Amino acid sequence: xxxxxxxxxxxxxxxxxxxxxxxxxxxxxxxxxxxxxxxxxxxxxxxxxxxxxxxxxxxxxxxxxxxxxxxxxxxxxxxxxxxxxxxxxxxxxxxxxxxxxxxxxxxxxxxxxxxxxxxxxxxxxxxxxxxxxxxxxxxxxxxxxxxxxxxxxxxxxxxxxxxxx
Amino acid sequence: xxxxxxxxxxxxxxxxxxxxxxxxxxxxxxxxxxxxxxxxxxxxxxxxxxxxxxxxxxxxxxxxxxxxxxxxxxxxxxxxxxxxxxxxxxxxxxxxxxxxxxxxxxxxxxxxxxxxxxxxxxx
Numbered sequence: 686x687x688x689x690x691x692x693x694x695x696x697x698x699x700x701x702x703x704x705x706x707x708x709x710x711x712x713x714x715x716x717x718x719x720x721x722x723x724x725x726x727x728x729x730x731x732x733x734x735x736x737x738x739x740x741x742x743x744x745x746x747x748x749x750x751x752x753x754x755x756x757x758x759x760x761x762x763x764x765x766x767x768x769x770x771x772x773x774x775x776x777x778x779x780x781x782x783x784x785x786x787x788x789x790x791x792x793x794x795x796x797x798x799x800x801x802x803x804x805x806x807x808x809x810x811x812x813x814x815x816x817x818x819x820x821x822x823x824x825x826x827x828x829x830x831x832x833x834x835x836x837x838x839x840x841x842x843x844x845x846x847x848x849x850x
Numbered sequence: 851x852x853x854x855x856x857x858x859x860x861x862x863x864x865x866x867x868x869x870x871x872x873x874x875x876x877x878x879x880x881x882x883x884x885x886x887x888x889x890x891x892x893x894x895x896x897x898x899x900x901x902x903x904x905x906x907x908x909x910x911x912x913x914x915x916x917x918x919x920x921x922x923x924x925x926x927x928x929x930x931x932x933x934x935x936x937x938x939x940x941x942x943x944x945x946x947x948x949x950x951x952x953x954x955x956x957x958x959x960x961x962x963x964x965x966x967x968x969x970x971x972x973x
Contacts, residue, residue, distance in 0.1 A: 730860050759911050834928060845920075
């Protein structure tokens with residue numbers, strides 16, 4: 686049962702990820718990206734990482750997606766002004782993407798199957814266990830992340846806000 | 851006691867998703883089948899509060915929307931960090947509370963900065 690769900694979710698994730706790249710309409714790309722995010726959240730559930738799954742849906746499918754939509758809306762979407770991409774740019778993009786794929790394959794080739802942390806019975810992904818680890822062993826990174834948020838807020842306000850006269 | 855869970859525990863949630871999506875699809879199909887179809891140019895027009903639609907919907911948006919959205923994302927992530935803390939509130943005790951207070955204090959600094967800068971004001 687779990688295996689079939691895994692295959693279905695993988696198929697869905699890869700298919701919609703491809704559709705993100707292939708579809709001509711940017712708004713359709715965004716919608717396909719939402720499907721990809723949900724499929725990946727399903728993977729997290731399969732790996733018993735319930736907190737990560739919930740966060741993934743709330744943050745990525747909810748909040749980040751809104752940002753993507755705004756970026757698309759800020760661009761001019763009328764068909765006649767679509768930026769022209771040169772052949773060289775496409776060539777370079779293909780090479781870069783292919784190199785990234787080689788690196789990923791090389792990195793994942795030697796991973797033993799036992800290293801998959803998400804087998805049933807591994808409960809580290811549950812909210813309770815995760816919280817215990819986060820607030821005891823990783824308290825400092827947690828506090829540092831708040832500084833990251835602070836700098837992100839200041840940066841966003843600096844860039845996006847006109848000075849009040 | 852350690853909480854434990856297996857993927858099949860999520861079956862009810864999955865069924866709920868299925869029912870929700872199925873209801874939407876079923877209602878949409880049903881309206882297409884059952885409803886009468888009288889198409890006219892006026893009826894097929896985009897409805898916009900009764901006012902005649904004008905211009906293109908695909909115009910560049912103001913950056914102000916983006917600013918509000920990105921600030922929303924930041925505070926959204928902040929609240930997510932509170933879930934693991936809230937679940938373990940009793941176990942973590944005082945030290946957890948202090949950790950959270952430091953975290954919140956830094957973010958509230960950012961919040962006051964935003965308010966003082968008037969970033970959420972709509973000019």
